[in-house]
Ligand SMILES: Nc1ncnc2c1ncn2[C@@H]1O[C@H](COP(=O)(O)OP(=O)(O)OP(=O)(O)O)[C@@H](O)[C@H]1O
C-alpha cells in the first residue's frame with residue numbers, strides 16, 4: 001500500500017490542513033493518510049502557546065472524523081521530546097515493512113528540508129509529497145531532494161493555526177475555518193482562551 005503521513009503541530013488543525021491532506025492523498029494516489037501531531041516541533045521549541053499533545057491528538061481525531069482514508073497516530077506524542085521526522089519514519093518502517101511510505105510537506109518546508117535532521121536518511125525511508133505554498137521558492141530545492149519528491153497541486157488557503165488561536169483568544173468566530181467538531185472539542189476543553197473569552201465567561205456566570 002501507499003501510506004501517506006502528515007506531520008504538524010496541529011495547534012489546532014484547520015481546513016487548510018484538511019484541504020492539503022485530501023489533495024495529497026488524491027494527487028499522490030495514497031491509500032491512506034495518517035496525521036501525526038508532534039510532541040514538540042523541531043522549529044517551534046520554546047513556544048508556550050501549544051496545547052498538550054493529547055489535546056492536539058484529540059483535535060486531529062475530531063477534524064478527520066468521517067473520512068475513512070484519514071487516521072491519526074500518537075507515535076510522536078507518546079515518544080515525547082523533540083519530534084524528528086527521521087525517528088518517526090524509522091519506527092513506521094518497522095511497522096510497515098511491505099508498504100511504500102510518503103511524508104507530506106508544504107513547499108515552505110521543502111525549501112528548508114536539507115536542514116532537517118538526517119535528510120538523506122529520511123529520503124531513504126520515504127518519498128516526499130510536496131505542494132506549493134505562497135512564498136516558497138522550489139527552485140532552490142537541491143536536486144537530490146527533488147529526485148525523491150512528488151509535487152502535487154493543492155488549494156492555497158491562506159489560513160494558519162496562529163490566526164485561529166488569535167481569533168479564539170480575542171473571542172471572535174472560527175466557524176468555517178475549522179470543522180464544527182474541532183470547534184466543539186476546543187470549546188469543551190476550554191483551549192486557546194484569551195482574556196476576552198474568560199471575561200465573557202465571568203460575566204455570563206455573574207462573576
Ligand atoms: N493553510 C495551509 N495550507 C497548506 N498547508 C498548510 C497550511 N497551514 C499549515 N500548513 C502546513 O501543514 C503542516 C502542519 O502545519 P502546522 O501544524 O505547523 O500549522 P500552521 O497553521 O502553519 O501552524 P502555526 O500557525 O501555529 O505555525 C506544515 O507542513 C505546514 O506547512
Ligand SMILES: O=C(O)c1ccc[n+]([C@@H]2O[C@H](COP(=O)([O-])O)[C@@H](O)[C@H]2O)c1
Nearest residue numbers: 007008009041042083084085086116117
Ligand atoms: O526532523 C526534522 O528535522 C524536522 C524539522 C522541521 C520540521 N519537521 C516536521 O515537519 C512537520 C511540520 O512542522 P511544523 O513546524 O510546521 O509543526 C512536523 O511533523 C515536524 O516534525 C521535522
